[in-house]
Amino acid sequence: QVQLVESGGGLVQAGGSLRLSCTASGSIFSISDMAWYRQAPGKQRELVAGITSGGSTNYADSVKGRFTISRDNAKNTVYLQMNSLKAEDTAVYYCNAVAYVFNYWGQGTQVTVSS
Numbered sequence: 001q002v003q004l005v006e007s008g009g010g011l012v013q014a015g016g017s018l019r020l021s022c023t024a025s026g027s028i029f030s031i032s033d034m035a036w037y038r039q040a041p042g043k044q045r046e047l048v049a050g051i052t053s054g055g056s057t058n059y060a061d062s063v064k065g066r067f068t069i070s071r072d073n074a075k076n077t078v079y080l081q082m083n084s085l086k087a088e089d090t091a092v093y094y095c096n097a098v099a100y101v102f103n104y105w106g107q108g109t110q111v112t113v114s115s
Contacts, residue, residue, distance in 0.1 A: 002026045002104040004095045009109030012085055016113075020080040022095030022106055030099035034071060034078045038091035038111075045094065049080060062088075087115040 008020040024031060035050035049059045049069035057069050068081040078095065090113050095106035 002028065002031060002097050002099050002102075004097055004104055004106035006093065006095045006106040006109040009093060009111045011112045011114065014085060014087055014113055014115045016085050017081070017083045018085065018111060019082070020093055020095075020109060020111075022078045022080075024076045024078075024097055027099060028076045031076075031097045033098040035096045036069060036078070036080045037094045037096055038089075039094070039108075040088075040091040043091075048093070051078065082111070085111075085113045087113050089113050 003025045004022055006020060006022045008018060010018060012018055032053045033050060036048040037045050038048050039045040047060055048063055049057065049067055051057045051069045051071050059067060066084045071078045090111060092108040092110050094108045097104045
């Protein structure tokens with residue numbers, strides 16, 4: 001079992017920045033890929049950014065150049081640095097971890113960008 005706890009969400013003005021953190025506990029040795037997803041009201045959950053155990057990253061087109069995902073394996077933590085935030089970035093952001101064939105999710109953290 002893996003537990004994920006997110007933090008760092010909040011209210012920010014358009015153009016501002018936030019950094020989300022997600023710390024894993026439990027069977028952390030089994031974690032391979034980690035990612036951030038988001039879900040806006042009335043929309044499906046979508047992938048924002050992912051990072052492999054080796055550090056390779058991928059991003060949704062909508063956040064490329066603005067968001068950066070990183071990972072500190074010593075702290076069992078994945079980060080999402082979000083810059084130049086837009087109103088359309090408003091959503092609940094979820095941390096995801098893959099361990100073997102299982103997907104684990106955090107409880108989500110709200111990010112609200114005011115225009």
